[in-house]
Amino acid sequence: MTTRTTDPIPSAYLIRGAAVLGGDVQDVLVRDGVVAAVGAAATAEAPSDAGTVDAEGLIALPGMVDLHTHLREPGREDAETVETGSRAAALGGFTAVHAMANSSPVADTAGVVEQVYRLGLASGWVEVRPVGAVTAGLGGERLAELGAMAESRAAVRVFSDDGICVHDPVLMRRALEYVKAFDGVIAQHAQEPRLTEGAQMNEGEVSAVLGLAGWPAVAEESIIARDVLLTQHVGSRLHVCHVSTAGSVEIIRWAKARGIDVTAEVTPHHLLLTDELVRSYDPVYKVNPPLRTSDDVHALRAALADGTIDVIGTDHAPHPSEHKECEWAQAAMGMTGLETALSVVQHTMVETGLLDWEGFARVTSTGPARIGRLGHQGRPIAAGEPANLILVDPAARWTVDPSTMATKGRNSPFRGLELPGSVRATFYAGHPTVLDGRLASPRPASGTPATEGAAAWNP
Amino acid sequence: MKHLLSTQDLSARNALRLLDVAEEMAAVGEREIKKLPALRGRTVVNLFYEDSTRTRISFEAAAKRLSADVINFAVKGSSVSKGESLKDTAQTLEAMSADAVVIRHPASGAPARLAASGWIDAAVVNAGDGTHEHPTQALLDAFTLRRHWAGLGGMPSAGSTLAGMKVLIVGDVLHSRVARSNVWLLTTLGAEVLLAGPPTLLPVGIASWPCTVFYDLDDALAQRPDAVMMLRLQAERMNAAFFPSTREYSRRWGFDDGRLALLDTMGLDDTVIMHPGPMNRGLEISSAAADSPRSTVLAQVRNGVSVRMAALYLLLSGDPHDEHDDETDDPTALILEGRTL
Numbered sequence: 001m002t003t004r005t006t007d008p009i010p011s012a013y014l015i016r017g018a019a020v021l022g023g024d025v026q027d028v029l030v031r032d033g034v035v036a037a038v039g040a041a042a043t044a045e046a047p048s049d050a051g052t053v054d055a056e057g058l059i060a061l062p063g064m065v066d067l068h069t070h071l072r073e074p075g076r077e078d079a080e081t082v083e084t085g086s087r088a089a090a091l092g093g094f095t096a097v098h099a100m101a102n103s104s105p106v107a108d109t110a111g112v113v114e115q116v117y118r119l120g121l122a123s124g125w126v127e128v129r130p131v132g133a134v135t136a137g138l139g140g141e142r143l144a145e146l147g148a149m150a151e152s153r154a155a156v157r158v159f160s161d162d163g164i165c166v167h168d169p170v171l172m173r174r175a176l177e178y179v180k181a182f183d184g185v186i187a188q189h190a191q192e193p194r195l196t197e198g199a200q201m202n203e204g205e206v207s208a209v210l211g212l213a214g215w216p217a218v219a220e221e222s223i224i225a226r227d228v229l230l231t232q233h234v235g236s237r238l239h240v241c242h243v244s245t246a247g248s249v250e251i252i253r254w255a256k257a258r259g260i261d262v263t264a265e266v267t268p269h270h271l272l273l274t275d276e277l278v279r280s281y282d283p284v285y286k287v288n289p290p291l292r293t294s295d296d297v298h299a300l301r302a303a304l305a306d307g308t309i310d311v312i313g314t315d316h317a318p319h320p321s322e323h324k325e326c327e328w329a330q331a332a333m334g335m336t337g338l339e340t341a342l343s344v345v346q347h348t349m350v351e352t353g354l355l356d357w358e359g360f361a362r363v364t365s366t367g368p369a370r371i372g373r374l375g376h377q378g379r380p381i382a383a384g385e386p387a388n389l390i391l392v393d394p395a396a397r398w399t400v401d402p403s404t405m406a407t408k409g410r411n412s413p414f415r416g417l418e419l420p421g422s423v424r425a426t427f428y429a430g431h432p433t434v435l436d437g438r439l440a441s442p443r444p445a446s447g448t449p450a451t452e453g454a455a456a457w458n459p
Numbered sequence: 460m461k462h463l464l465s466t467q468d469l470s471a472r473n474a475l476r477l478l479d480v481a482e483e484m485a486a487v488g489e490r491e492i493k494k495l496p497a498l499r500g501r502t503v504v505n506l507f508y509e510d511s512t513r514t515r516i517s518f519e520a521a522a523k524r525l526s527a528d529v530i531n532f533a534v535k536g537s538s539v540s541k542g543e544s545l546k547d548t549a550q551t552l553e554a555m556s557a558d559a560v561v562i563r564h565p566a567s568g569a570p571a572r573l574a575a576s577g578w579i580d581a582a583v584v585n586a587g588d589g590t591h592e593h594p595t596q597a598l599l600d601a602f603t604l605r606r607h608w609a610g611l612g613g614m615p616s617a618g619s620t621l622a623g624m625k626v627l628i629v630g631d632v633l634h635s636r637v638a639r640s641n642v643w644l645l646t647t648l649g650a651e652v653l654l655a656g657p658p659t660l661l662p663v664g665i666a667s668w669p670c671t672v673f674y675d676l677d678d679a680l681a682q683r684p685d686a687v688m689m690l691r692l693q694a695e696r697m698n699a700a701f702f703p704s705t706r707e708y709s710r711r712w713g714f715d716d717g718r719l720a721l722l723d724t725m726g727l728d729d730t731v732i733m734h735p736g737p738m739n740r741g742l743e744i745s746s747a748a749a750d751s752p753r754s755t756v757l758a759q760v761r762n763g764v765s766v767r768m769a770a771l772y773l774l775l776s777g778d779p780h781d782e783h784d785d786e787t788d789d790p791t792a793l794i795l796e797g798r799t800l
Contacts (some may be wrong), residue, residue: 200567201662203663204663204664205664205666205667206662206664207664208662208663208667208668209467209639209664210567210568210591210665211567211588211589211590211591211592211634211636211639212567212568212590212591213590214662216663279570280571280575281567281568281569281572281575282572322546325544325546325576326572327545327564327566327568327569327572328546328566328567328568328569329565329566329567329568330566331587332560369533
């Protein structure tokens, strides 16, 4: 891809010859934050000073939306900041990320979610949507001020204690009921706490040999089973974070067949990696929920393909090196994922024939935007739509090198792996944050955020 | 062999080499001057993150009998309790030119981490890591068993295997690094391994292990084992609802006087009783069993020094061929000819 511009920031971009959703090759004109025209009209209407992007061989997709990102700010700016995390997101092909609530202080008040929201606007690389905590301080004892966060300028719709399970069934029931008032969703980290005390890795053949305390699949599945029944009982909306087991897939499939309003996400790493990697005792493979078996991996892929699992969520979790350069038991859980998500999903789902690029857009963009109620994200690439889109080179091959990433985290489990696919350009609200595969410039903070319509959008 | 981290990745050839060299080392222990100059000028650090006087002094005696300089680095009361990381400690030992680090650590995999991290070049010997492995314990158990088995067959111990032997391991397999190391090593050496214990103390995933599992100790004893190894019941398991009470545990899975008598009734005159120590007398093993002529408890302790000498010697003496498992390399001969045996 080559980009030609006459002005440092042109008012319009003509994308030449992109395969839209992997289908017909079209020109796309981006102007004033929207897709102004597609096809012959785009070429005809392009102003003479428009920047041009040669997209021959590239696929145009809606910008990816991550429902599950840890940006660590406020509190752990040594691990990541909104600025560095959203740079990583833009490079990874995202135009929106949901920042998880387990910051310090916890995002459990309107004040904290508005702070994160403003940091996102100031950074300008992607849309940063704060996730609100379900319980005050992630303490699992009383509800956080969900309504205040929903009504704040951050317009929070996704609530989660991610990292910790809302395990008290009464509290979970109340949370599910309460968020109905503002069309919110509870994103549950499904982990029965007593069954996972001290848990270090998937419980099975490998943990038996390694002598590491097991994290049994049933600890995830029993919570999901309980929560889908609660969701049905109170008529609310549940999202299951990072589904990791074949059994969880079966329960969610059952719940959907009964008409329960449940959605589910899977991480890229759970689509590719297994607990065999733990044999190295290298904590770069330590994550929660843990890497499972290859049977689980294949069940997760099939579930994502057939729609039982709705979306990809990266669970991007950067950690400073000292939290990984230590004994397994003392290491932090989590892996980076923003800059590898597209490639891992292409590798595991597209190149295996399980998903086409339309399906890719469904699980990485349309689906998560609908769950998070982001009306202007995950839209078709058509005239009049908000210009949140990316250009992807599906033929590219690259070797993962964490030291060159934009995230502060160096804890990528894909280090050294050759992966397909590369993001060549990212347009966030019409502004190119990434061009030629490199960071271009952030979207100016002065503009009206392209996010105000979020609450009003009806899917 | 660059490191000794586990028995699961120990080849039969390297295992036999260790045991054969240990036989030579045992001969040194019977001499009036129990010392070889083999590791003169080399530094062995005993890096112990857990209290274990027995294992530590066994390694210390082994290193000293090989004339190595020994530094004991007990972590309680040292800078580690102030939060120094394993990485910093390892780099400190590296800066002090440690040739071998014998590490005991409560975290499974800590020795493997030390060996693979690049923080230190020294040979790493796993002296017990969490609930993972305790390879030198399994080697001393195998050494003890091999002497017994070879003796019954009227064979020299050196060079022989455990083929045909049936070994029963009883107790808390879930949390036992001794059990794991023994399962892999004894099967590598040709023995058949049986496990018995309460289902709560057998790991999920055990079905893929190369052994037969019994929930009933008497059913297991009916298989006529040649050795019964009783595992220590850790105090912290007793209050964690793995079993109803220590008395029930003792009745069902303890090697008590009744089971000791049963061996006689069954005519199992040559069956030995093993325990890695320290023993909970009256709990997993009765005093009569522990003190009976069948008991190998003290022989195990004695053999521990020989096995650890062999491990340190083979790791530190260069032994350039062993990574390729060279048939012609005979470390026993090396000791006999090149050194001072």
